[in-house]
Structures are given as structure tokens and as C-alpha cells.
Amino acid sequence: MSEVIDVDYEVISTEDNDSKGNGKGTDITVNADPISAAISGVCGIVNNVTNAAKEYGMCKQQEKTKREAIKAQMKVEIDKINTQKELCLKILDAQYEIRMYQIQAFYQQYKTALDDASDALHGAIEVAKETKNFTDVCALLEMERSILKDSSEAEMKFMELSSNPRLAVGGNNGLLEMQ
Numbered sequence: 001m002s003e004v005i006d007v008d009y010e011v012i013s014t015e016d017n018d019s020k021g022n023g024k025g026t027d028i029t030v031n032a033d034p035i036s037a038a039i040s041g042v043c044g045i046v047n048n049v050t051n052a053a054k055e056y057g058m059c060k061q062q063e064k065t066k067r068e069a070i071k072a073q074m075k076v077e078i079d080k081i082n083t084q085k086e087l088c089l090k091i092l093d094a095q096y097e098i099r100m101y102q103i104q105a106f107y108q109q110y111k112t113a114l115d116d117a118s119d120a121l122h123g124a125i126e127v128a129k130e131t132k133n134f135t136d137v138c139a140l141l142e143m144e145r146s147i148l149k150d151s152s153e154a155e156m157k158f159m160e161l162s163s164n165p166r167l168a169v170g171g172n173n174g175l176l177e178m179q
Contacts, residue, residue: 110151117144 121140128134 110147114144114147117147 117140121137121144124136124140128137
């Protein structure tokens with residue numbers, strides 16, 4: 001009796017085939033029986049699953065690398081923002097110091113002018129006692145009163161502005177309440 005083997009085969013051609021078709025570069029997979037065909041199929045599935053797992057691992061690693069790059073960029077940007085914030089705070093502190101110095105200089109000049117007017121008034125009073133002419137004393141008193149009045153009005157306006165931010169400059173009196 002002769003045995004017959006049922007054979008399935010596939011011809012897998014590659015680009016290395018020559019133009020004469022002599023079969024160079026071709027792979028032939030022969031499955032002689034159903035069990036070996038099943039084993040070959042299972043091995044193919046395992047190879048596909050293994051390849052898919054490797055691809056997934058590579059994609060996962062790439063995404064992890066991208067996330068790390070994004071986190072590093074975020075850290076750099078946050079550091080930039082913090083540096084800019086510190087610089088802005090230093091600038092604000094410097095501006096505050098300059099404004100305080102200007103205010104102190106203004107009040108020092110005001111005090112000096114008031115002291116000079118007071119000294120001139122005392123000198124004029126002494127002269128007026130001897131000459132019995134008090135017109136210079138009256139003029140100096142009027143000047144001192146004017147300086148004090150202007151100073152008081154400026155301080156009142158400043159207090160109004162600092163206590164009520166709804167006030168704005170304008171009108172005949174210098175201040176009008178905004179609607």
C-alpha cells in the first residue's frame with residue numbers, strides 16, 4: 001500500500017527573484033499534515049503577539065520619553081515665570097523706595113520752607129517792635145497761612161483719594177465722584 005501525504009504549500013516571493021523566474025529568493029513553507037499546520041499557525045500567532053508586544057513596549061517607551069520631555073519643558077517655563085516674578089517684585093520694591101524718597105524729599109522741602117517763613121516772621125516781629133511798623137509781619141503771616149492752607153488742602157485731597165478709590169480727578173474742585 002502506498003501512503004499519500006496531503007501537502008499544503010505557499011510560495012513567498014521576495015524582491016530578489018531574478019527576471020528569468022528561476023526561483024532564486026523564494027521561500028516555500030510546506031505543511032505536510034494538519035498537526036504541523038496547526039503548530040505552524042500557532043507559532044505564527046505567537047510571533048504576531050510577540051511582535052505586537054514589542055511594538056507596544058516601544059510605543060510606551062516613546063510616550064514616556066515624550067511625557068518626560070514635556071515635564072522638563074514645563075519645569076523650565078515655571079522657572080522662567082518664577083524668575084520674572086522675582087524681577088517684577090524687585091522692580092516694584094525699587095519703585096516704592098523711589099516714591100517714598102520723593103515723598104520724604106517733598107515734606108522735607110515743605111518743612112524747610114515753613115521753618116524759613118517762621119524764622120523770617122520772628123525776625124520781622126523783632127524789627128517791627130523797634131520800628132512800630134507791622135506791615136511786613138502781616139505779609140509774612142499771610143504767606144505762612146497760605147502755605148499751611150495749601151498743605152492742608154493737599155493732605156485732605158490725598159486722604160480722600162486713598163480712602164475712596166471711586167474718586168477721580170476732574171471738575172472745578174479737582175475731585176468729582178464717579179457714577
